[in-house]
Amino acid sequence: MILTMWLVLLTVILGIGLPSAAAQPAGTLVVGLVAEPVNLDPAQVTDLNSNRVGRRIVETLVTFPDESTQVVPGLAESWTVSRDGLRYTFKLRRNVHFHDGTPFNAEAVKDSIERQINAEHPFHKLGKYPFANYFFGNVKAVEVVDAATVEFVLKEPRASFLAVLTAGAASIVSPTAVKKLGTDYALSPVGTGPFKYASWERGQRVVLEKNPTYWRFPVKLERVVYRPIVEDQARLTELLTGALDLIVGTPPDYVGQLESNPKVTLLKQVGAHVWYLGINNQKKPFDDKRVRQALNYAVNKEAIVRDVLKGTGSLSAGPVLPKTWGADAGLKPYPYDPERARKLLAEAGVPNGFSTTLWVPESGSGMQSPVAMSTVIQSNLKAVGVNVALQTMEWGAYLAKLRSKEQELFALSWMAGNEDPDMVMYPLLHSSQWTPNGPNRALYKNEKFDELLHQARLTTDDKKRADLYRQAQRILVDDAPWIFVDHEIQTAAHVKRVQGFKLHPSFDLRVETISLK
Amino acid sequence: MKRYLARRLLLLVPVLAGVSIIIFMVLHLSPGDPVEIMLGAQATQEDRLRLRADLGLDQPLHVQYVRWLGHVVQGDLGRSLWMKRPVLAEVLLRFKATLILTGTALLLSTTVGLALGVASATRPNSLLDRVSAMASLFGASMPSFWLGIVLMVVFALQLGWLPASGMYAPYGGGDLPDLLAHLILPAITLAAASVTIIARLTRATMLETLGQDYIRTARAKGVVERAVVLRHGLGNALIPIVTVIGVQAGYLLGGAVLTETVFAWPGVGTLMVQGILARDFPLVQGCVLVVALSFVLINLAVDLLYAWLDPRIRYE
Numbered sequence A: 001m002i003l004t005m006w007l008v009l010l011t012v013i014l015g016i017g018l019p020s021a022a023a024q025p026a027g028t029l030v031v032g033l034v035a036e037p038v039n040l041d042p043a044q045v046t047d048l049n050s051n052r053v054g055r056r057i058v059e060t061l062v063t064f065p066d067e068s069t070q071v072v073p074g075l076a077e078s079w080t081v082s083r084d085g086l087r088y089t090f091k092l093r094r095n096v097h098f099h100d101g102t103p104f105n106a107e108a109v110k111d112s113i114e115r116q117i118n119a120e121h122p123f124h125k126l127g128k129y130p131f132a133n134y135f136f137g138n139v140k141a142v143e144v145v146d147a148a149t150v151e152f153v154l155k156e157p158r159a160s161f162l163a164v165l166t167a168g169a170a171s172i173v174s175p176t177a178v179k180k181l182g183t184d185y186a187l188s189p190v191g192t193g194p195f196k197y198a199s200w201e202r203g204q205r206v207v208l209e210k211n212p213t214y215w216r217f218p219v220k221l222e223r224v225v226y227r228p229i230v231e232d233q234a235r236l237t238e239l240l241t242g243a244l245d246l247i248v249g250t251p252p253d254y255v256g257q258l259e260s261n262p263k264v265t266l267l268k269q270v271g272a273h274v275w276y277l278g279i280n281n282q283k284k285p286f287d288d289k290r291v292r293q294a295l296n297y298a299v300n301k302e303a304i305v306r307d308v309l310k311g312t313g314s315l316s317a318g319p320v321l322p323k324t325w326g327a328d329a330g331l332k333p334y335p336y337d338p339e340r341a342r343k344l345l346a347e348a349g350v351p352n353g354f355s356t357t358l359w360v361p362e363s364g365s366g367m368q369s370p371v372a373m374s375t376v377i378q379s380n381l382k383a384v385g386v387n388v389a390l391q392t393m394e395w396g397a398y399l400a401k402l403r404s405k406e407q408e409l410f411a412l413s414w415m416a417g418n419e420d421p422d423m424v425m426y427p428l429l430h431s432s433q434w435t436p437n438g439p440n441r442a443l444y445k446n447e448k449f450d451e452l453l454h455q456a457r458l459t460t461d462d463k464k465r466a467d468l469y470r471q472a473q474r475i476l477v478d479d480a481p482w483i484f485v486d487h488e489i490q491t492a493a494h495v496k497r498v499q500g501f502k503l504h505p506s507f508d509l510r511v512e513t514i515s516l517k
Numbered sequence B: 001m002k003r004y005l006a007r008r009l010l011l012l013v014p015v016l017a018g019v020s021i022i023i024f025m026v027l028h029l030s031p032g033d034p035v036e037i038m039l040g041a042q043a044t045q046e047d048r049l050r051l052r053a054d055l056g057l058d059q060p061l062h063v064q065y066v067r068w069l070g071h072v073v074q075g076d077l078g079r080s081l082w083m084k085r086p087v088l089a090e091v092l093l094r095f096k097a098t099l100i101l102t103g104t105a106l107l108l109s110t111t112v113g114l115a116l117g118v119a120s121a122t123r124p125n126s127l128l129d130r131v132s133a134m135a136s137l138f139g140a141s142m143p144s145f146w147l148g149i150v151l152m153v154v155f156a157l158q159l160g161w162l163p164a165s166g167m168y169a170p171y172g173g174g175d176l177p178d179l180l181a182h183l184i185l186p187a188i189t190l191a192a193a194s195v196t197i198i199a200r201l202t203r204a205t206m207l208e209t210l211g212q213d214y215i216r217t218a219r220a221k222g223v224v225e226r227a228v229v230l231r232h233g234l235g236n237a238l239i240p241i242v243t244v245i246g247v248q249a250g251y252l253l254g255g256a257v258l259t260e261t262v263f264a265w266p267g268v269g270t271l272m273v274q275g276i277l278a279r280d281f282p283l284v285q286g287c288v289l290v291v292a293l294s295f296v297l298i299n300l301a302v303d304l305l306y307a308w309l310d311p312r313i314r315y316e
Helices: A002-016 A048-054 A106-117 A132-136 A175-187 A232-240 A252-259 A289-298 A301-308 A338-347 A370-383 A395-404 A422-429 A447-458 A462-479 B002-029 B034-039 B045-054 B061-073 B087-122 B127-141 B144-158 B176-210 B213-220 B225-262 B268-277 B281-309
Strands: A028-033 A076-081 A087-092 A139-146 A149-154 A195-201 A205-210 A223-228 A246-248 A264-270 A273-279 A313-315 A354-361 A386-393 A409-415 A482-495
Touching: A028 A048, A028 A232, A087 A106, A106 A132, A106 A139, A106 A149, A106 A175, A132 B045, A195 A223, A232 A246, A232 A252, A232 A482, A232 B144, A252 A264, A252 A482, A273 A289, A273 A370, A289 A338, A289 A370, A289 A462, A289 A482, A301 A313, A301 A370, A301 A482, A354 A370, A354 A395, A370 A386, A370 A409, A386 A395, A395 B034, A409 A422, A422 A447, A422 A462, A447 A462, B002 B061, B002 B281, B034 B045, B061 B281, B087 B127, B087 B176, B087 B225, B087 B268, B087 B281, B127 B176, B144 B176, B144 B225, B176 B225, B213 B225, B225 B268, B225 B281, B268 B281
Parallel strands: A028 A223, A028 A246, A354 A386, A354 A409
Antiparallel strands: A076 A087, A087 A149, A139 A149, A195 A205, A205 A223, A246 A482, A264 A482, A273 A409, A273 A482, A313 A482
16 A cells, blocks of 8 residues: 555656756745744844844834944934933934835834833733843833924933934834734734735745835835755755855855855855953953953964854954944954963963863854854963863853853853944943843953943044043953954855845845845 | 553553653753843843743742643643744644654655565575665664755755755745655655664564465465565564554654754754744643654554454454
């Protein structure tokens, strides 16, 4: 009986003929993601894959141009900031509609933000908002002045507030849709963006259709299909056979192969990201600045970027992305100088080195190749007498363990989403952000540095602000609270029919600029 | 027979309860919690405590378990912490894809395994026997994720005959030929190890059976060789083989996790992996429960098959 079943199967296959891995229907772009989105409401997710899809559907008041992370108008046409830095007034674009026909206006802006921070708001219970405190804890009220004017009132000034409003969490959602869909809103969101939600088959694909009345420009694609493919080789094969048009996050080992393949184009773009080896600044012997500097001299960052990352990283001299407005152009990365490292260790009273533990997650968003990178660091440190025991952990377990404050050395990264120094320095290094209250897991504290960051938040003049950040960075590099390693160079590869695509420094995946040949 | 069946079905209850307790403990006692992953690195301690309370994760373990069990008894596996959708609907949807994959793999491993085993047993030490022994060794020692990638590189990348991953074409498609084309590579990958086990066992049992007196009698009576081997030989060798096939079915269900991940197959395995990484307790519990239930049911089906294959076996 089984045999006959097989015969039937075979005949069916041979009779009908196998469909070849043919190109997609006209106007359909197929994108390979490294994991499936969690949900599509950017205010309710923290992962990159969800954001990359969800942010095609919803938009923010202010946004970035296609090549940088400097703030430009989005759903708001213009804005003014009160002299005391406490009131941000936005003039909204008129005649913009959500995909469900609801007009975009000041009420929608108010609802979108207040659902996250106001426990009394009718939408509050419909979701979990991970950024409510982090981004909007400082918002006292969102006031509707008239249909096309909205005002944010802050509890205390925060000069980076416009940068905050570019975040996915600040997306403006259709209030009608949230009311109608309830908790399911997160699975099929409604916004003003270039694409609208069409369908989602779990584990297989998310399909977005073009918004034919998009206010900014006519969208050339008919639809985008996102497929989650976890296995690197499978994603690569699908691209090379033309079943996928675009992939992001190519593993470093495949970069050379893609670069030399005439069928695909490989793109690279440094992102607002930093990969660092955190040092517990409160534990002996790391509480001595000279020891931390020694560790920085001991690590061969060039070798890591060249051999492990295959060029998908750029050397880091600190947390701020080089060549952005807040960066100090005078700062150079610590050079690789094991001799100097040994000398500093001797000065610090540990001439024969010491033993320590390095915690490393096996993988994680923005972590690049954590284990391979940490292994190089381990051997570099051994060369100057520091014996490092490597302890690898699964991401979820790792995050929990970092709250114990028992860490000595730990590998971590941060994607700020934009280039404002406040978005990376304040959370990771200000002493008010010590874990478990914030993400300062190196337990770094320097009063002068704290004060500079605080002053910068109160300063609305961008030139003065940049100057304060430069001073802060110089302190930081001297204090060396981390081993500064690299800023990720994102990679994407697409087949030749894809035209007009650029990687964005914010790690967003702006497929709306694409047309298909 | 009916009483036997009833008794076996009743036994399901303690088995599933045991499985659920173990998986509950393993999940909750392993480091890391869902709140950490849901809220991300920037969350404050206050955020985390609030969400833990919202999700009921601040309750003692036994209270959480009893509450969960109370819902399960009413057929409610809860909502996924992470996808915010009812677990049962989600798991059943994905289980269909897993069944298609494991069903095909089982069919493949059984037919190929039986055929190889019988052929080797009828001509021991022949070239076919040796090649099959070699191939078996190879098949059994290859990890499925490696075999999967090799097959993918050869048949999808180099030859371009078959799609590399997924269950259907990205857009359009969705018909039977589309499904079959996507099914071939993962099914072969999943079946490889089972084929060898079934083939080796069939060979051994068949060799023993073919040495029996009644086989000689059958041959002496002039029964055609085909009938001797298949009806008298295989028919009587089937009991241990069926047992192993039953075990293999369970193994394939579990082993599907790796194969599904390699080929981006939208089954319960990939769902479970996502669930574990996100510490989505209700989701993982739901997946495990459904897999465990099917494992137990397969075993029951195998036991019932015995009686049909060997009329001497009676269940009282």
